[in-house]
Amino acid sequence: MERTLCIWFPDWPLRQPGTPTGKPVQAVDASNRVIAINNEASNEGVAVGMRRREAEAICPVIETVVADQGHDAARFEPVVKAIESIVPRVEIVRPGLVLVPITGAVRYFGGEEAVLERVNKELAAVALPGQRLGLAAGPFAAQRAAEATTAESPYLIVDDDSAFLHTMDVSAVGSEELVATFRWLGIGTLGDLAALPRAVVASRFGDVGLQAHRYAHGEDR
Structure with a gap:
């Protein structure tokens, strides 16, 4: 098998030289989405996946580092x-x-x-x-x-991938728009999504929905 x-x-983008220490710090990508935080930021309620403005509203004193993909890769x-x-x-x-x-x-x-x-x-x-x-x-x-x-x-x-994923929030599978539609339909977990007939999901949501359904079943190989 x-x-x-x-x-x-988790903190790789924050490991670049010059990153502040001893205070809340977040790293954001080019779309201004939070991709890494330190413990101080986490303690203030900031979470990976938030928008930069949302994080700054929660923690006004947070420092922001813009991730440098080239430098991080090197x-x-x-x-x-x-x-x-x-x-x-x-x-x-x-x-x-x-x-x-x-x-x-x-x-x-x-x-x-x-x-x-x-x-x-x-x-x-x-x-x-x-x-x-x-x-x-x-x-x-x-x-x-x-x-x-x-x-x-x-x-x-x-x-057991399927059992592990069953209770996970549906936000794990896709874009904000797709997840918002799932929630509107009452699909809150990957188990809820996996329980739907695959043909129905494919017909309603197309390829992106079909991929999400496969993820919910742990079928991505």
Whole structure:
């Protein structure tokens, strides 16, 4: 069975030189959406995914860092090389977030826990601590698993993608417009979406709805 590991550094855009410390800080992308926050910002109620103005309304004293994709990618290269020393195929979603098929590595190292230990060992040599690991069958569930971790529990192994995704909020699957329509129809969780006939979803929402339905079932490979 295929297994996918998501390795995520939640604060990667904030690791650039000159980022303020000891105060609430957020990193935003080119669309002014929050993509990373520090603990101080989190304590003030700011969350990843918010619009910059929404975050600033919640926390007027927050400092903002604009993510530099080129610079972030260059700083991330040693991390990618460290992962490639264990598993040669690494899909870079963005700097700070990768997806890695590890089925072969699991056999080679003797188990999933052994692979995670080896990954953490290699990363310790090239990056500050703070990575989160999510392991599941498909990339979508693996990334959601990584996002569900905490600093105290930095990795999560999912045995059943569909069961893991069932109670997750429907906002995990797509654009704001699509999610708003789902909510208007009373579809609040991925389980609600998965329960709908696929043909009905495809007819009503087209390809984007069909992809969301597949995600809800953990079918993205």
